[in-house]
Each structure stands twice: as C-alpha cells, then as structure tokens.
Amino acid sequence: MNRHFKKYVFYFIARFLDLTGQYDISLAYYSKIIQFRTFFWDTQERYKSAYQNSSQKCYLEIHGGVGDFLQFLPFILKNKSAKYIVVTHFMDAKNFFKFFGIKISQYYFYNNREEHKAIELTLRKKHLSFWCPRTLFFDHFPINLQDNASFKTGITVGFQIGSSRLTNKPLNRQFALNLIDKLLKLKCTVILFGTDTELNQLKCKPQQHLFLACDKDIVKNLSLVKFCDLLIGGESVFKTMSSMSNILTLVIHENNNNRFRDRTFISPYVKKGVMFVYKYKDLSKETLSAIKFTEEIIRLKLPLIAK
Numbered sequence: 001m002n003r004h005f006k007k008y009v010f011y012f013i014a015r016f017l018d019l020t021g022q023y024d025i026s027l028a029y030y031s032k033i034i035q036f037r038t039f040f041w042d043t044q045e046r047y048k049s050a051y052q053n054s055s056q057k058c059y060l061e062i063h064g065g066v067g068d069f070l071q072f073l074p075f076i077l078k079n080k081s082a083k084y085i086v087v088t089h090f091m092d093a094k095n096f097f098k099f100f101g102i103k104i105s106q107y108y109f110y111n112n113r114e115e116h117k118a119i120e121l122t123l124r125k126k127h128l129s130f131w132c133p134r135t136l137f138f139d140h141f142p143i144n145l146q147d148n149a150s151f152k153t154g155i156t157v158g159f160q161i162g163s164s165r166l167t168n169k170p171l172n173r174q175f176a177l178n179l180i181d182k183l184l185k186l187k188c189t190v191i192l193f194g195t196d197t198e199l200n201q202l203k204c205k206p207q208q209h210l211f212l213a214c215d216k217d218i219v220k221n222l223s224l225v226k227f228c229d230l231l232i233g234g235e236s237v238f239k240t241m242s243s244m245s246n247i248l249t250l251v252i253h254e255n256n257n258n259r260f261r262d263r264t265f266i267s268p269y270v271k272k273g274v275m276f277v278y279k280y281k282d283l284s285k286e287t288l289s290a291i292k293f294t295e296e297i298i299r300l301k302l303p304l305i306a307k
Contacts, residue, residue, distance in 0.1 A: 007036040011043060018046065023054040031130035038134060038264040048075060048133045051082075059083045059105060059129035063116075065090045066218060067240040067265065069097075073142060074135035076102055085129055087119050092218065099219045100142075136268050138244050145223040155302050157183050158213075158228035160193040160238045161202065169254055171234045172283040175290060176202055179232070182291055184209055186298065191224055193238050229302055232294065235261065243269040248276075248301055252290060255279035 010029040017026035030047035033040055051060075060082055062072050069090075076084070080102060086093055087108045097104050110116045123129055161176045180202075183190050192204060193213045206212050213221045222241050225231060231242035232250045243249045243265075251266065269275035278293045280286045 003036045007033045007040055011041065014043075014046070014050070018050055018053075021053075023050045024057075026050045027054055027058060027130050034131055034134070038260070039136065039268055044133050044135065051079075051133070056082065059085050060132040061123065061129050062086045062088070062104075062132050063120075064088060065237065066096065066222075067237040069093075070237065070240050070244055071134040071136070071264070072132045073100070074138060075133045076100070077142065084132065085123070087116065087123075089116075095217070096219060134264075136244065136272075137246060141226045141245055143219060143223040143226075145220060154187060154189055155229050155298075156189045156191065156227050157298075158191045158193055158225060158231040158233075158238060158242065159183070160231075160233035160236050162194045162198045162234070162236055169235060170198065171252060172287070173201060175283050175287045177204075178287055179291055179294060180204065180210070182295065186295070188298075191228060193221055193224075193233070230298065235265075239275075240265055243275050246274055248297075249274060250276050250278065250294060250297055252278045252280065252283070252294075254283075255281055 010033050014026040014029035014033070017023070017029065027047070027050055030043055030050060033043045034047065038044075062069065062076075062084055065088060069088075076082070077100065083105050084102065085106045085108070086097070086104050087110070089110055090096070091109060093107060093109075094104070108119045110119060159176070159179065161171045161173070180190060180192070187209075189209045189211070191211045191213050192199060192202075196214050199212055199214050204210065204212065211224075213224050215221050218237070222238070225238060225241045225245065225247065228242060228247055230248045230250065231238060232252065233239040233242075234251070235253050239249050239251050249269065253261075266275065266277060270277060276297050278290050280290060283290060
C-alpha cells in the first residue's frame with residue numbers, strides 16, 4: 001500500500017479508535033498520517049483532541065528548524081507539561097524553548113538529512129514517541145518583547161534575504177539591494193532581517209527608514225515581525241512567523257519540486273489569502289520581474305501607498 005492510500009486508511013482507523021475510546025492507540029495513527037501529509041483534512045485537530053483524552057504518557061517529537069518550531073508552538077504553549085523531544089539542525093534550540101518556558105526531555109542535533117534520518121530511525125525503534133501536532137495560525141502574537149513607535153507610521157515592510165541553513169538558497173544579493181532601494185523610494189519603512197554575515201554582504205547601514213534586525217537571539221528578531229504590514233522573504237523562518245500571524249507575506253523561492261515545503265508552509269497560507277508567491281528560475285535574470293511583482297502586491301494590498 002503506497003503513502004497516498006495509507007493516509008486514508010490510517011485516518012479511518014484513528015477515527016474508529018477515537019469512537020471506541022482507544023485514544024492512546026489512535027495517537028499512533030494520527031502521527032503516521034501527518035508524516036505523510038502534514039495538514040490532511042482535520043487530522044491535526046483530531047490528533048490534538050485524542051492527545052487530550054489519552055493517558056499522555058508518550059513523548060512528542062518536534063522536528064526541523066525554527067520555522068517548524070513556530071507551527072508546533074501553539075500546541076506546546078497550551079501543553080507545557082507534555083514530554084517533548086526536539087530533533088533539529090538549529091543549534092540554539094535550547095534557548096528558544098527556554099524563552100517560552102518549555103521543558104524539553106531530550107535534544108538531538110543533526111547537520112544534514114542523513115543524520116536526521118538516522119535519528120528518526122532510532123526513535124522509531126524505541127516506540128515511545130509520536131510527532132507533535134502543528135497549527136497553521138497563532139491565536140495571538142506569541143512574543144511580546146518590543147514596542148517601538150518607529151515602526152508604527154506609514155507602511156512597514158520586513159525583508160529577509162537569508163534562508164534555512166539546510167535549504168541554503170539565499171536570495172540574490174543584487175535583487176535584495178534593488179528591492180530595498182525600491183521599498184525606500186515607495187516611502188516604506190524597512191526592517192531588514194538576517195544574520196550579521198548576511199547583512200554585512202549587503203553593506204547596508206541603519207538609517208531613518210531602514211532598521212537592521214540581526215540580534216544573535218532569534219526570538220528578539222522574530223518579535224519585530226508584529227510591526228510589519230508586509231513580510232518579504234525566501235524559504236525562511238520569518239515568512240512563517242508572519243503568515244502564522246495573519247500578516248501579509250510574499251515568498252520568493254526557486255521554482256523547484258518541494259512537496260513538504262509547499263504543503264506545510266506555502267499552500268495553506270496561499271489558500272487563506274495571507275501569502276503570495278513568486279517562483280523564479282534564475283533570480284539574477286528576473287530581478288526586474290520579481291520587483292515589479294512585489295510592487296504590484298504592495299500597491300494592491302497596502303493602499304496607504306499613493307499610486
């Protein structure tokens with residue numbers, strides 16, 4: 001039986017187990033479904049309900065980088081007493097969860113997909129844990145660190161040039177510089193997100209309407225997303241923070257086949273109307289086209305900018 005049919009079979013088995021009160025067993029089937037298709041039908045909500053009705057003796061696995069952490073976060077914040085295992089390539093994960101007061105039972109760190117697969121296999125053999133449930137949107141912005149009036153006038157656009165460490169597909173430098181120039185000419189306030197290394201490559205310095213968000217503590221940078229009217233980024237955590245917060249988001253990424261990315265971080269938000277996507281073959285040759293697309297989104301969705 002292939003993965004496509006398995007998710008249907010496992011879904012109806014899980015529903016039957018719920019109806020007969022066998023929640024500890026149904027958890028295993030819901031966990032398998034979301035490994036095939038993250039947001040399949042109402043599986044995530046039923047999974048959460050089954051966990052609440054179960055003995056809650058199992059561990060819950062949190063996989064991925066900070067973008068993944070954010071989708072797990074709404075459930076985690078409501079279930080702080082649960083037992084969690086974190087499997088990640090984000091080396092500062094301990095400080096991230098410490099900020100939110102989340103106790104993690106075990107951390108596993110990896111540097112590539114092969115190491116990740118090996119850890120998954122180890123966990124499967126133990127039969128003690130299931131994947132943690134995800135959520136598409138925050139009920140309210142989860143970080144309240146900064147209240148900066150500088151971001152409260154006119155249109156504020158967040159922009160991140162970087163990407164996930166494993167994705168390693170940062171946006172083209174010349175495109176980034178041209179886009180920043182266009183945003184400033186449109187009289188937008190720009191918050192430029194990134195690491196010191198990424199922003200140093202752009203050689204941008206803070207000015208009246210250009211702010212740099214490059215603190216070593218990623219939570220502090222993420223806290224600034226709430227001031228954005230629009231967030232522009234590639235395959236990165238900041239576009240997840242904005243889309244989960246119902247902030248208009250424009251994602252610019254390579255036109256390639258990545259089903260997990262599309263089904264988990266792109267398509268659900270596009271369907272909800274909070275996200276737009278520009279797919280490129282060679283961004284260095286599509287700079288003008290991508291910037292024109294961006295400007296159209298700004299003028300269409302952010303009418304405070306004069307036409």
